[in-house]
Amino acid sequence: MSPNLLPVFLWPVVAAGFVYFSWKPYREHRWPVIALLVLAFSALRGYVSYRMLCGQPLTCDVGSAADNLVGVSAHFAVQSAIGYGAAIGFIAFSQRQEGALFSWSAAILGALVATGASLLAGTILALVWQWPL
Numbered sequence: 001m002s003p004n005l006l007p008v009f010l011w012p013v014v015a016a017g018f019v020y021f022s023w024k025p026y027r028e029h030r031w032p033v034i035a036l037l038v039l040a041f042s043a044l045r046g047y048v049s050y051r052m053l054c055g056q057p058l059t060c061d062v063g064s065a066a067d068n069l070v071g072v073s074a075h076f077a078v079q080s081a082i083g084y085g086a087a088i089g090f091i092a093f094s095q096r097q098e099g100a101l102f103s104w105s106a107a108i109l110g111a112l113v114a115t116g117a118s119l120l121a122g123t124i125l126a127l128v129w130q131w132p133l
Contacts, residue, residue, distance in 0.1 A: 011045070012112070012114075014044075015083065015087060015110065015111040015118075016107040016110065016111035018084055018110075018114065019090070019091065019106065019111060019114070020102065020107055022037055022088065022091055023102045024102075025037070026088065026091045026092065034088065037084075038081055038084045038085070039081075041084055042081040042084060043073075043077055046072075046073035046074060046076040046077030046080065047069075050069055050072045050073040060072070072131075075125065075131060078125065079121045082118060083113075083114040083115065083117040083118025083119075084114055086114055086116075086117030086118075087110045087117075089113075090110045090113040091106075091110065094106055
Protein backbone atom coordinates (compact mmCIF):
# COMPACT_ATOMS: atom_id res chain seq x y z
CA MET A 1 0.00 0.00 0.00
CA SER A 2 1.27 3.43 -0.87
CA PRO A 3 2.32 5.64 2.07
CA ASN A 4 0.05 8.37 0.73
CA LEU A 5 -3.01 6.10 0.95
CA LEU A 6 -2.23 4.76 4.41
CA PRO A 7 -3.92 7.63 6.34
CA VAL A 8 -7.11 7.16 4.33
CA PHE A 9 -7.48 3.68 5.83
CA LEU A 10 -5.56 4.04 9.10
CA TRP A 11 -7.24 7.05 10.73
CA PRO A 12 -10.86 5.85 10.39
CA VAL A 13 -9.83 2.50 11.94
CA VAL A 14 -8.11 4.33 14.81
CA ALA A 15 -11.20 6.55 15.24
CA ALA A 16 -13.42 3.45 15.38
CA GLY A 17 -11.13 2.11 18.09
CA PHE A 18 -11.50 5.37 19.98
CA VAL A 19 -15.30 5.12 19.80
CA TYR A 20 -15.12 1.50 20.97
CA PHE A 21 -12.90 2.28 23.96
CA SER A 22 -14.87 5.42 24.89
CA TRP A 23 -18.36 3.92 24.76
CA LYS A 24 -18.47 2.27 28.20
CA PRO A 25 -16.57 4.99 30.13
CA TYR A 26 -18.97 7.58 28.72
CA ARG A 27 -21.94 5.47 29.79
CA GLU A 28 -20.46 5.25 33.32
CA HIS A 29 -19.58 8.97 33.45
CA ARG A 30 -15.88 8.29 33.93
CA TRP A 31 -14.63 11.64 32.62
CA PRO A 32 -10.95 11.23 33.58
CA VAL A 33 -10.82 8.05 31.49
CA ILE A 34 -12.41 9.87 28.55
CA ALA A 35 -9.88 12.71 28.88
CA LEU A 36 -7.01 10.22 29.06
CA LEU A 37 -8.28 8.43 25.94
CA VAL A 38 -8.53 11.71 24.03
CA LEU A 39 -5.00 12.69 25.09
CA ALA A 40 -3.51 9.28 24.32
CA PHE A 41 -5.19 8.85 20.92
CA SER A 42 -4.38 12.46 19.93
CA ALA A 43 -0.74 12.16 20.96
CA LEU A 44 -0.44 8.86 19.11
CA ARG A 45 -1.95 10.30 15.96
CA GLY A 46 0.23 13.40 16.22
CA TYR A 47 3.42 11.37 16.50
CA VAL A 48 2.51 8.87 13.76
CA SER A 49 1.45 11.71 11.44
CA TYR A 50 4.76 13.45 12.12
CA ARG A 51 6.67 10.26 11.28
CA MET A 52 4.65 9.76 8.09
CA LEU A 53 5.03 13.38 6.97
CA CYS A 54 8.68 13.83 7.85
CA GLY A 55 9.62 10.40 6.53
CA GLN A 56 9.20 11.72 3.01
CA PRO A 57 12.18 13.35 1.30
CA LEU A 58 12.59 17.14 1.51
CA THR A 59 9.67 17.57 3.90
CA CYS A 60 11.30 18.29 7.26
CA ASP A 61 14.86 19.06 6.16
CA VAL A 62 14.89 22.61 7.55
CA GLY A 63 15.35 23.12 11.28
CA SER A 64 16.07 20.63 13.99
CA ALA A 65 14.25 17.34 14.37
CA ALA A 66 13.02 18.33 17.85
CA ASP A 67 11.44 21.56 16.58
CA ASN A 68 9.72 19.70 13.77
CA LEU A 69 8.55 16.97 16.15
CA VAL A 70 6.94 19.43 18.55
CA GLY A 71 5.46 21.70 15.90
CA VAL A 72 4.16 19.13 13.44
CA SER A 73 2.95 16.55 15.94
CA ALA A 74 1.22 19.23 18.04
CA HIS A 75 -0.60 20.46 14.95
CA PHE A 76 -1.87 16.98 14.12
CA ALA A 77 -2.66 16.22 17.77
CA VAL A 78 -4.86 19.30 18.15
CA GLN A 79 -6.56 18.50 14.87
CA SER A 80 -7.32 14.95 15.97
CA ALA A 81 -8.42 16.03 19.47
CA ILE A 82 -11.11 18.14 17.84
CA GLY A 83 -12.19 15.10 15.82
CA TYR A 84 -12.28 12.91 18.92
CA GLY A 85 -14.32 15.59 20.68
CA ALA A 86 -16.84 15.32 17.88
CA ALA A 87 -16.83 11.54 18.35
CA ILE A 88 -17.64 12.07 22.04
CA GLY A 89 -20.55 14.24 20.93
CA PHE A 90 -21.69 11.42 18.67
CA ILE A 91 -21.45 8.96 21.58
CA ALA A 92 -23.50 11.33 23.74
CA PHE A 93 -26.13 11.58 21.02
CA SER A 94 -26.18 7.81 20.50
CA GLN A 95 -26.57 7.03 24.19
CA ARG A 96 -29.61 9.22 24.77
CA GLN A 97 -31.79 6.14 24.84
CA GLU A 98 -31.64 4.14 28.04
CA GLY A 99 -29.67 0.94 27.55
CA ALA A 100 -28.11 1.90 24.22
CA LEU A 101 -25.54 -0.81 23.52
CA PHE A 102 -22.41 -0.53 21.44
CA SER A 103 -22.80 -1.76 17.88
CA TRP A 104 -20.50 -1.89 14.91
CA SER A 105 -22.70 0.58 13.06
CA ALA A 106 -22.09 3.01 15.94
CA ALA A 107 -18.34 2.43 15.59
CA ILE A 108 -18.47 3.08 11.85
CA LEU A 109 -20.61 6.21 12.20
CA GLY A 110 -18.44 7.45 15.08
CA ALA A 111 -15.33 6.88 12.99
CA LEU A 112 -16.84 8.86 10.12
CA VAL A 113 -17.79 11.69 12.48
CA ALA A 114 -14.32 11.78 14.04
CA THR A 115 -12.52 11.59 10.70
CA GLY A 116 -14.72 14.22 9.06
CA ALA A 117 -14.45 16.60 12.00
CA SER A 118 -10.69 16.08 12.10
CA LEU A 119 -10.36 16.91 8.40
CA LEU A 120 -12.55 19.98 8.77
CA ALA A 121 -10.58 21.05 11.85
CA GLY A 122 -7.33 20.60 9.93
CA THR A 123 -8.58 22.89 7.18
CA ILE A 124 -9.67 25.58 9.62
CA LEU A 125 -6.61 25.11 11.82
CA ALA A 126 -4.30 25.70 8.86
CA LEU A 127 -5.88 29.15 8.44
CA VAL A 128 -5.29 30.27 12.02
CA TRP A 129 -2.20 28.27 13.05
CA GLN A 130 0.66 28.35 10.58
CA TRP A 131 2.52 25.14 9.92
CA PRO A 132 6.03 25.12 11.40
CA LEU A 133 7.61 23.85 8.16
